[in-house]
Amino acid sequence: MTLANCERCNRIFNKIKTPLCPECIEKEEDDFKIVNEALREQPNQTVQELAEKTGVSEKTILRLVRQERISSDSAIVDVKCGKCGAPAISLSVRLCRRCAQDMAQAAARACSRVGKTGDGSPSEGGDETVHKTYERKTGKA
Numbered sequence: 001m002t003l004a005n006c007e008r009c010n011r012i013f014n015k016i017k018t019p020l021c022p023e024c025i026e027k028e029e030d031d032f033k034i035v036n037e038a039l040r041e042q043p044n045q046t047v048q049e050l051a052e053k054t055g056v057s058e059k060t061i062l063r064l065v066r067q068e069r070i071s072s073d074s075a076i077v078d079v080k081c082g083k084c085g086a087p088a089i090s091l092s093v094r095l096c097r098r099c100a101q102d103m104a105q106a107a108a109r110a111c112s113r114v115g116k117t118g119d120g121s122p123s124e125g126g127d128e129t130v131h132k133t134y135e136r137k138t139g140k141a
Contacts, residue, residue, distance in 0.1 A: 007063065031056045032069055039070060 004015035006024050013021035020028055034054045039045065047065075051058045062079070064070045079088040086096035093100065 008060070028060065028063075031060050032064055035061055035064060036070055 002015045003012055004019065005011070006013055006021040007019040008024040008028065009021065011021050011023075018025060031054075035050055035056050038050055038054050045053070047058050047061050050056065050061050061070075079090070079094060080086065081088050081096040081099050082094045083099040084096060086098070088094045088096060089100060095103065
């Protein structure tokens with residue numbers, strides 16, 4: 001059994017499938033019904049509007065959107081970049097375009113340094129090992 005902290009109340013519980021403890025699963029279901037009804041009455045509300053109208057926390061509403069239990073285009077607009085706080089590209093990426101590009105460039109620089117010695121020359125077998133591993137995993141040369 002895996003122990004985890006409940007995302008809602010932070011209590012420790014035996015995690016099976018959900019990130020919530022058994023008590024909070026019931027509360028989350030009640031919140032889901034409230035938010036779903038509010039969206040049926042008035043679609044495309046922002047997360048803030050839904051939270052104010054329903055009394056359900058923004059964190060809970062975003063968790064429901066992430067789990068794809070509710071869908072609201074305007075809720076996705078409210079997702080912020082985890083690095084700088086700007087609007088995120090999408091719910092799954094959670095980075096703005098600038099931060100995503102910065103991370104991609106940093107990853108490329110890190111990959112180019114793999115298998116090199118401190119003076120920049122290839123280490124013994126370093127680049128070959130990387131290429132062989134890539135070929136083995138992808139089947140591409």
